[in-house]
Amino acid sequence: MKIISRISTYWKIQFIGWITTSLYWGVSAFFGGTFIWEIGIADLILDVTIGITLTHIYRNFALTNGWNKLNLKMLVPRIAISVLVLSLLYTFLIVGKLYLVRLVVLKSNPVSFMAFLKSTQLQVFITGTRLMSIWLLAYHLYHYSRLEIETVKENARLTIIMKEAQLNSLSAQLNPHFFFNSLNNIKFLILENPDSARRAIDLLSELLRNSLNNNVVRLIPLNDEINLVKDYLELEKIRFEDRLQTKIETSIDLSQHLILPLSIQSLVENAIKHGIEKRKSGGFITVKVEIENGFLKISVQNSGKISKEIKDSGIGLKNLKERLLLQYNGNASFEIKEINDETILTTIIFPTK
Structure with missing residues (x-):
């Protein structure tokens, strides 16, 4: 034998x-x-x-x-x-x-x-x-x-290698953009409110630590991303004070789902830059996380109007769209629309597996 x-x-x-x-x-x-x-x-x-x-x-x-x-x-x-x-x-x-x-x-x-x-x-x-x-x-x-x-x-191997290279490039591109905006915010706070600036620096340090840790992997737990968004919104609220109202609504176990790093944060940052920042009276940002028809649905509503600048969105949303396409092979969707004259709704739908 x-x-x-x-x-x-x-x-x-x-x-x-x-x-x-x-x-x-x-x-x-x-x-x-x-x-x-x-x-x-x-x-x-x-x-x-x-x-x-x-x-x-x-x-x-x-x-x-x-x-x-x-x-x-x-x-x-x-x-x-x-x-x-x-x-x-x-x-x-x-x-x-x-x-x-x-x-x-x-x-x-x-x-x-x-x-x-x-x-x-x-x-x-x-x-x-x-x-x-x-x-x-x-x-x-x-x-x-x-x-x-x-x-x-x-x-298939070459396609995977190419996708990994593209994803790594996009992630490396996103962090400098995010922190450049945050440092700009702190610059204004140093002049206007030194105490708030110190808190902002603490928050930015935490954001930097979390972001660098998250950037090592392609997908992170949803609760880590939500914590990052909370810190970012607190940092922005120091600058906008009463001009910014925020709410985060979740009805699922956040630790059971994985998503792209800085995906929700990109939506929130876009809402600040193109919505709240453009309005003298400020506005609101509501983040909602739910399961719908077997998919993970994340929506961000904010005060504002869709302008040509938003449609031709800069590095943040373009980066997010590319990463969604590469990571999920077209099985994830992204949509931004104006649901009334004063509110913008941005939605990402992820596969749950």
């Missing part, structure tokens, strides 16, 4: 295939009434030897010349010529085998080799053509399918 397990699949198929073929001929001769055991055993051994030898020589020739890597257009003519050559060699060897075996076993042969060749060559050639065609087609179809599978795997 150990010896059999060490034999490669190629050799197992070779032996099984040629032995089965030779046994079929032997059984046909046995029931045909012309069977002689000595001839049958010799035919079995020599048929298997000739078949394996010819096909194995072809296999080595094909591998040496790289035929297994050719496309079908280049391979088909080579297979056709090879079938013809192998069939001729098979015919000569089999006819010679038939003649010699019968000469040795029967001790005499009433006809010459050339006469025997003429009488049997067509039938043997047709048989050889059929066998060699089947063998070569099976052999190359196997390798062609393996090549196609390897090509698909390689393309």
